[in-house]
Amino acid sequence: MSYTQYTKKIALVDCNSFYVSCETLFTPKLKNKPVVVLSNNDGCIVSRSNEAKALGIKMGEPYFKAKDIIIKNNVQVFSSNYSLYGDISRRVMRTLKRFNSDIEIYSIDEAFLDLSNFSDNEIEDVGKEIRSIVLQWTGIPTSIGIAKTKTLSKVANHIAKKKETGVTSLIGIENIDPILEKVDINDVWGVGRQLTKFYHRNGIYNAKQLKNISNTWIKKSSNVLSSRTAMELRGIACIDFEKTTTKRKSCVVSRSFGQRIEKFQELKEAIANYCLNASEKIRSESLIAKSITIFIRTSPFQSKFGYYANSKTIDFPIATNNSIEIVKAAISALENIFKNGYRYQKAGVLLTSLSNDDDKKNLFSSEKDEKINSLMKSIDNTNYRYGRSAISLASAGVQKRWNMKREYSSRIDTADFYSLPTIKAI
DNA sequence: TCTGGGGTCCTAGGACCC
C-alpha cells in the first residue's frame, strides 16, 4: 500500500517582548531604549526590551535587585497593565485569523497556526508576510517558527528570535540534527529545571541528543511527557493542535498584598474580593464550580517573622457560580485556617472542578435559583458598564489597604476613549 | 523595605472494594 505522507506545517507566532512592545506602542520615543515591565505589586521584572536584556537584566529578577542597573542606565520602568495587554493581544490574534481561522491561542502573546495548505517552497515567504501584516496593523513585532510539530516550531521560533527577518522554517530540511545540536536541552519546550538536571546527569546536553536517544529508555527513566517531547523532535506529532477553545478546569485569583496584613478583617476583605473576581470570571464563561480552595501565607523570604502557610478546601453541596455562596464558603474556610500573630503576604482563591452551567438545570433548580441567577447577571452587567466593583458585597470592604502597588503604570486604557493618545495631522 | 499570577497534566500513594 502506498500513500503520500501528509506533512503538517505548524507555525508558532510569538510577540517579541510583548508587554514592553505594548507600552512602547504609545510612547514611540522609547523605541530602541532600555525598557522593562514589572509584575503585579511591582515585584519582578517580567518583560524586557532587547536593550534592557543587553544590560544584563534577568527575566523574573526581583525589581529591587535590578534597581541599581536600572537607575544607572536610565531604564524606563512600567507597572503591568493587563487590560491593555489583553486588548492588544486580541488585535494580534484577530489579525492572525486572516491567514487561517483555525488558530490555537496558546498564551497572551503566542499562537499556533496550521499552515499545512501552503507548499514547502512558499512557506517561509508566508511567514514573512504574516509578520509584516501583524506589524503593520497592530504595531507589534513578532517572531515566527515553522515546522512539522509544535515542539519543532518552538525550536524554529527560538532561532527566529535571533534573526533579522524574524522567520525560520524547518520545513523541507532533510537532516535537522546540525540545527538541533545547537539548541540547549533546557531551551526545548517541555524541559524545565528538574528535567534539565536529569538529562545533564545522563550526558544529554542538547536537542539532537534527546531526539536520538532510545524511547524506551526515556519512558522508563522519566515519563510519557518526556518521550512525547523526543518524538516531536523526530518530527512525529504527538501534541494535538487545539483549534476549539476548550473550557478551563479551574480558576485562580491570587495576589500578593501591597503591604503585609495581620488582621483577620482585612484578610477577609481581600479573600471576598478575590471571590467576587473569580465568580464573575466563571459566570462570564458559563461555568459552575464544585469546590473552592482558599490559601494564605506569609513571605517565604522573611523567616524571622515566622513562616505560616495553609489552605482549606470546601465542597459545595451543589455546584455554583453564585458570588454570595462562594464568598460565604471562602470566609468560613478562612476562619478555619487563620492564625493570629503572622504578617500575611499573599492569599488566593481557587475554584475547581468547573463544569458547564447548564448541567445545573436539574431537578434541584428552583424559582429561588432563577432569582439569584438574574441578580448575578444584573450585577455583572452593571459592573461591566460602570467599572469593576461598582456593585459589590459588604464583606468586600471599602478601604482596601491590601491593594496592589502599581507605581509606574502608564495608565493607558484602550477601553477609555479619553485616555487614547491623540494623533495630530500635519 | 522590596521576590508575580494563572493555568495544565502526570504520578504516587492512600482508601476502598472484591
Add this chain to the structure above:
DNA sequence: TCTGGGGTCCTAGGACCC
C-alpha cells in the same frame, strides 16, 4: 491476627508552560 492479589477512584504535590 496474619496472610494476598488485583482493581478503581481520588487527592496532593510536583513539574511544566507562559
